[in-house]
Amino acid sequence: MAFKVLLIQANSPMDTLIPPNLATISACLKEEGIDVRLFDTTFYRTRDVTGDDARVETLQVKETDFSEFGIEYNEGSMITDFVHRYLLFNPNLIGLSAVSLTYPHGLRLLKSVRDFGTPTIVGGVHATVCALEVIKEQCVDYVCVGEGEEALVELCKKLENGEDTTNIRNIWAKKNGKIIPNPVRPPIDINKLPFQDWSIFEKRRRYKPMGGKIRATMCCELARFCPMNCWYCTNEFYHKLYKNKNYREKDIDNFINEVKYLKEKYDVKYLYISAESFLVTKKERFEEFIEKYKKIGLPFWMETRPESVTDEKIKKLKSVGCESMNIGIESGDPELRVNLLNRRMTDKQIIDAVQIIKKHEIRIGANNIIGFPTETREQIFKTIELNRKANPDSIMIHPFNPYYGTKLYDMCVEKGYIDKNEHGGDYRIDYILKQEQMSKKELMGLYRTFAMYTKFPKDRWNEIKKAESNDAVFEKLSDEYRKEYLV
DSSP, X not given: OOOXXXXXXXXXXXXXXXXXXXXXXXXXXXXXXXXXEEEEOTTSOSSSSOHHHHHHHTTSSOOOOXXXXXXXXXXXXXXXXXXXXXXXXXXXXXXXXXXXXXXXXXXXXXXXXXXXXXXXXXXXXXXXXXXXXXXTSTXXXXXXXXXXXXXXXXXXXXXXXXXXXXXXXXXXXXXXXXXXXXXXXXXXXXXXXOXXXXXTSOGGGGEEEXXXXXXXXXXXESEESOSOOOTTSTHHHHHHHTTTOOOEEOOHHHHHHHHHHHHHHHXXXXXXXXXXXXXXXXXXXXXXXXXXXXXXXXXXXXXXXXXXXXXXXXXXHHHTTEEEEEEEEEOSOHHHHHHTTOXXXXXXXXXXXXXXHHHXXXXXXXXXXXXXXXXXXXXXXXXXXXXXXHOOSEEXXXXXXXOTTSHHHHHHHHTTSSOTTOOOXXXXXXXXXXXXXXXXXXXXXXXXXXXXXXXXXXXXXXXXXXXXXXXXXXXXXXXXXXXXXXX
C-alpha cells in the first residue's frame, strides 16, 4: 500500500488561485508513488472579512460575485470536516502549509487529530521564519525550513522505511524531548521540478478576480524569490538563509511548457506570472520570453520594479498579451523609501514607469503601504501626492504589517510598536502597530480614504477628511468614486 500524505492548506477565506508551491510539492510526492490528498480551508469562514472584501471597501477594485460561478462558502464545521477527511484517508503523515495569518487555524486542525498519533510537519513562510516557535508545539513533530520539495519526499521515504528522520536537511525534528535543527540543503534546481499537480484542488480554486473579472486563472513560477532586499519583506530572511543564492530563474522553455500544459488540461483563461522583478532579468532571457510566449495566446498579469521599466520592454509585453501590471510605489517619501525600506528608485523613475505602461494601454496598478514605523501623516500625504502625479489606473493600498524575519519587524519590537513575538496579520486589512505620532484609528481612516485623496480634486480634501471617521460621508463619496473611477 502506498505511503499516504494529507496536506493542509491553511488559507485566507475566498483567497482563490491555486498556489504553485503546494501544487508542485504534490507533484513531487506523486512522482515517488506517494498518495496525496488535500484539505483546503479556503471556503470556510475563518475571518469575517476577506482580503477582496477589504479591497472593494477601500475602492481598490470593482466588486465581483463568486456566486455567479457557483462558488460559495462551505456550511459545515471546518474542524468536523477535517476530522472526517482524516479518518477516511488515514494518512501516514499530515503536512500543514501556512503563513503567519493562517497558522493559528492550521494549528487548530493539527490539534484536532493529535490523539490519533499521526506524525505532522509544518512548512511555509511562517514555519521557516519562526521554526523554533512552531516546533515547540506538542502537535508538531517536524518543521520544514526553506524549500520543501526534496525534503518532504525524503521524510516520507524514511518514515515509510522506518529509518532515522532526525538528520534530514531543511527539516527540524524532535527526539527524546530535544529539538534537532538541521541545516538547509542547497537551493533546488527549479528547472528539474515536475509541472504543478492541480488534481488535489477543487475546481473552484481556479477562479480568481483580476481586473474586475473572474476567470479561470493559473499562477506559474517564472522565478523563485526576488533578487532585491526590501527591509519589510521576508525575502530578506531567505537571502540570509540561503546566503544570497535563493533567487533563481526558470528556463523559458520550461515555463512555456508548463503554461501550455495547464492551459490545455484545465481550460485556463488568464495567467498570473509569479516573478516579483521579472524585468530585471537579462535582455536575452526577456527576448526569449517574448518570442516564445507569442504562441501561448493567453492574457497575463505581472509585476516588476519601476526602475526596470523601459518603453521597449513594455511595448513588447503588450504585443504578446500583457493585460495588467503592478509596480511598487510603497512610499512617496524618498528619504523613507531609502532609509527605512531600502528601495532606491526615484520619484521620477516611478512616475515615468507608470506613464510608459499607460502609454501602451496596459492596466497599471500601484502598490502602496502606509503606517510604517515612525511614519507621519505628512509622509503619507507625500505618498498620496506621488500617486496623483503618476496617476496609475488602480490604487492598491495596504496597512503596514511587520513580518517576523525582517529588519522592520526587529525595529518595531525594539521601539515597542509591537509586543515581542506578535505577528503581522493580513496585509490587506490588519494593522497592529502602536505609535504615538499616529493612532490606529487615524491610520485606518487614511487607509480607507487613500484612493479618494489620490483621485478626487484637492478642493474636496476637507470633505474626504471627514470621511476618514464619518461613515455616512465615506459611503456617499465611495458611491461617487465607484461611478467615476472604477469603470
